[in-house]
Amino acid sequence: MGHEQLPPGHFSYFEPEQAYHASKLGCWIFLATEVHLFGGIFAIFAVYRARYLEMFNASAHLLDWRMGLINTVFLLTSSYCMVRGVDAAQKGLNDKVTKWLNLTILFGCFFFVVKYFEYAAKFAHEPPIYPSTNIFFGLYFTMTGIHAVHVLVGVGLLLWLRALAQKKRYSPVYYTPVEMVGLYWHLVDVVWIFLFPILYLLPGIEAFGNAPH
Template sequence: MSHDHDHPSYLQHHFDTPEQQFTSSKLGMWLFLATEVLMFGGLFCAYSVYRGNHPEIFMYAHQFLDTKLGAINTVVLLCSSLTMAWAVRAAQLGQKRLLPFMLILTLAGAFGFMGIKYIEYSSKFDHGLLWARAYEPHEEGHHGDDHGDGHEAGAADHGAAHDGGDDHGDADHNGAADHNGASDHNGDAAHEAAAGDHGGEQAEALPDGVLEILPSGLKVEKSTIAPPGSAPSGTVLTVSDDGHGEHHGPEPEKTKVFFSIYFLMTGLHGIHVLGGIVVIFWLLFKSLGGAFGPEYYTPVDLVGLYWHLVDLIWIFLFPLLYLIH
């Protein structure tokens, strides 16, 4: 490769030099990584808010996650990060056989990670440990019969076959307030009822607790806020250390939100791993055609940065979700 004079083939017309093009691409990639950080930042914010205000649900629910699998996945991802960095090095040094090899190793890591993730997810599905609306914990998988595939119902058609909600489902014309006193599991059904029936006319029906709506739009309300001293149970809780270790201790309220957060964070991360698999495959094909060398290896470098970011996020997800003490 000695034709690095004015305009090599990889140099786009609006750049003057390869160096300018390379540093521009790098800058663009770092900006993209910044957007990724902020996007995941939203989920970390949701995590912090719930962990900060309801630590007990994290204490309780993390026990249902498999630390061993999480740790193995961490190791897998870290190793694939190394092979990716090594691939960049191979491209820089023009090692044209080592580069595809390292990319294949990286891909192996990515598939390994997703495989383990699949095992974890299926176990959660088997136990009904799903996001809030579909959350129905039960022992080993007999979910087909009387439980009516709660998670699928929750995900697809809004709670059509929601178990436990049947007897309350008829009451929905009377407003959600009728569900006072029902057991925990009916929270979902009542929500469906409220959502389905009120639609656009909520402003007309006086909500429970509102005495009157003035012409100005101000509502005169009965105090819907619990008086001090009778704070609703479950909102102000102290953490008891002895809750840890008992596998099936009393389940704190809002435990289901933990699984929402778990699935959101690991799910979005998983989607990024899948995206990484796609682009690494693309790199692999390009590298087999000998597209990359010491003069031009920008795509390898940029995909590498992306892949390390995916690793980086997992480095935080692992202790935050699996290693709660």
């Protein structure tokens, strides 16, 4: 292919920069709607926690905070790999993009493995713990479930990004999909950053020789 051929993704725009900024604006607006979605559920949690504080604390003690901690580390690390992928895409290094996206997908999958064991432990608990057990577990399964669906969608998007990287689609003037999926992936990480302390840590935990309070 010769000169004066525009890179892919700029069909509707005169300038690549304009296309890039329009995409980014749209992506942030989408993220704002995601904040509305999770914010609503967080508000429900806040009100019910205020109403049934003792029940919430007793129920939260049944969660395994170690699993939550491992998943926090996995998601933070995957966010780091994602941002390194964006960095590689900004430099037009498609092979490095593939490498970092592989790691991002891997940590996303680790998250699911831990989530599986966590949910399985709840169902195997005696008596079994279901979303219908009480309002805390109803919210626990709703919040972590909606979050997990977001991670699943994220992994799907990452696989798509990876396919584009293997086709050498990214360059310093066109890496929009990597950055936009990156923004989404980081938002999912931010939601987990709030979910972890709110669900697992608030009633106090036993570690480092300290008893739960």
